Amino acid sequence: QVRFTESGGGSVQAGGSLRLSCAASGLPIGRNAMGWFRQAPGKEREGVARISTGGNCFDYADSVKGRFTISLDNAKNTVLLQMNNLEPEDTAMYYCAADQKSCRPDPATYDYWGQGTQVTVSL
Numbered sequence: 022q023v024r025f026t027e028s029g030g031g032s033v034q035a036g037g038s039l040r041l042s043c044a045a046s047g048l049p050i051g052r053n054a055m056g057w058f059r060q061a062p063g064k065e066r067e068g069v070a071r072i073s074t075g076g077n078c079f080d081y082a083d084s085v086k087g088r089f090t091i092s093l094d095n096a097k098n099t100v101l102l103q104m105n106n107l108e109p110e111d112t113a114m115y116y117c118a119a120d121q122k123s124c125r126p127d128p129a130t131y132d133y134w135g136q137g138t139q140v141t142v143s144l
């Protein structure tokens with residue numbers, strides 16, 4: 022059974038940092054494309070960052086480039102998202118997900134999802 026457990030969310034002031042973790046079980050992250058997505062109230066789910074071990078997939082949403090960093094800890098089977106210089110517009114529920122067949126930004130192509138962790142950024 023595949024399971025993702027996100028953690029690390031919380032409330033911070035603008036300019037602060039958070040580090041999200043996604044611990045995976047039942048699925049080796051090194052053999053899949055892994056992505057972080059977010060969804061704010063009243064908005065569609067959007068891609069934040071995605072990565073695959075093969076290196077042929079490594080991308081960020083324009084809104085987070087230079088501030089967020091996605092990485093894989095294969096030894097712990099964990100996906101990380103370091104978020105720096107957070108802005109109120111980053112407030113959302115953040116989800117990690119796995120795509121077994123490709124590494125596209127469309128969330129509809131992802132096969133497995135975690136339950137999410139809330140990030141709230143205030144002025």
